[in-house]
Amino acid sequence: MSIEISGLEYSWHEHEDPILKIDELKIGPNEKIFIRGPSGSGKTTLLGLLGGVLTPQKGSINAEGTVINQLGGSERDRFRADHIGFIFQMFNLLPYLNVVENVSLALRFSPRKKAKVSTHGVEQEAKRLLGALGLTDPSLHRKLISSLSVGQQQRVAVARALIGSPEVVIADEPTSALDADTRKAFLDLLFQECDKAGSKLIYVSHDKEVGEHFDRCISIDQFKP
């Protein structure tokens, strides 16, 4: 399954010139794509469109066989819950939940994801993912987010994005708070787990160097009208 965007135009208000224009973009299954763009370049808009919180004025976004811009608001929210996992820049996690609760929170809004992990059990699956991401210490699983390092927090965020094996993982500058060494290790882990889960990865960042690790790199500039 893949994501196909065609003839897309988006502007903040109707009758204004579009700020984002994508004639054709196709992301195949298991593909890892790097989209480069500095902040303020329309990155957030692109993520909003892919996540279904924004709808384009023209064109279509066909993801996993569904034209998501034709869905109603709550159907798009449901689509996001069922098919996408998000990782943000930093402070991805809810401070009042512990590590395992943060990871399994993704399943609360998606019965589909929940059904996928039901064979193992929610908590087991969360712990398995955390373990695979190097957070093996069981005492860590019950800890509050604030007691974790930034690197650990980002790995928890990855676990939350991957639980329930969504078709798409969208990452928005997840490594900007990490130093170069940790960043490489983080990316390797992310790639490895995305492969295991069978998720394609859309990675948005201003950092050219990160792009070197990807199969495919595009610049957001080409989507500027």
Place this chain on the structure above:
Amino acid sequence: MISSSFYLSLRSMRNRMLSSSLTLLSIALSVALLLGVQRVREGARESFENTISDTDLILGARSGPVQLLLFSVFHIGNATQNISWESYQKWKNHPEVKWAIPISLGDSHKGYRVVGTDENFFSNYKFGRKNQLSYAHGSQFSDLFHVVLGAEVADELSYRLGDKLVLSHGISDVSFQDHEDKPFTVSGILQKTGTPVDRSLFISLEGLSAMHADWESGAPPLPGQELSAEQVRNMDLTPSDVTAMLVGLKSKMGIFKLQRAINDDKEEALLAILPGVTFRELWATLGVAEAALLVVAFFVVIAGVLGMASSILTTLNERRREIAIIRSLGAKPADIFMLLLSESVFLGFGGCLLGIILIYTALWFSQPFVETYFGLFIPIKALGLLDLYLILSVFLLSVFTGIFPALKAYRQSLVDGLTIKL
């Protein structure tokens, strides 16, 4: 997903324990105040209406019903006129009448009213839920110069059985005209009743006549014309009049008929009232203060609920990041609305529950104290229908007020989308 909203809202509130519990407490206190005012209102009303029971009619010379009730039952104020002894006898012996208690007022002892009456008072006067008077010590008067004391009188003035006391003419606190020559002996002290009986002294009608036997038209005897206590004993002490009478009927069916007959008495201008009706009339005038109390309590509730809404609103900005994260996990804007609304639901519900617990605990601890110092018995009983309506209205008010921060979060989440604001 309402369950997810509830789950997150509870966890989030737990994380903000201090501010959440303060908000909860402010709602709980306002609910407790509201219910407390309700309890005091009911208690006051009940103890007021329970001052006298089982009495079907109160008779006095023609005046106002409220005035008659005030002096005959509460011993407040004075009668302008009395009932003649003949009328008293006539209505006492009426075939419909089961018993009659004479009440003669006019004297006092250290600020407490002296009531002239007879043995019918001790056997037929009822208060509260048809409680009869009973004695803490001694028994009713058996001699002309015996007096029975109400509980408070005995307590405040430290009288015991056998003590001799001098009654005063008139009802002013400082009376210069004492019936010094005819002291009374305490023959009995009544149990506490929580009614004006506690603040009264009771002597026989004959004793009252005896005190005034040598008085001429309301003036003390001239020197040389005094009669000693022993001389008075041999005189005819039938009183010439009584101030009021309390009447119990054989059948409740005859009340209105007898009331009309008394009010139409051609021989003497009399007034018969139904105590319950006049109580309600009197309470209606006092009820303004009581209603004002409830209004004030409700304003406190409104203040508590507004405080809750404002504390939720202030957290909203700090929670934009949290809301964007939840949205990215697939939460609908409606889920965000519910997330914020459920906070008001929990605080409102918890506040009501805690308020109920608070007021019952407070009542349980303060009940004896309030009864001793204010003479007000506040019954501890299950919540009434009105209480439930009040609690429900507090709950609904907090949910309703919670709509505003929830709506703001809803709009905010639409604008913010997945954008994480710091």
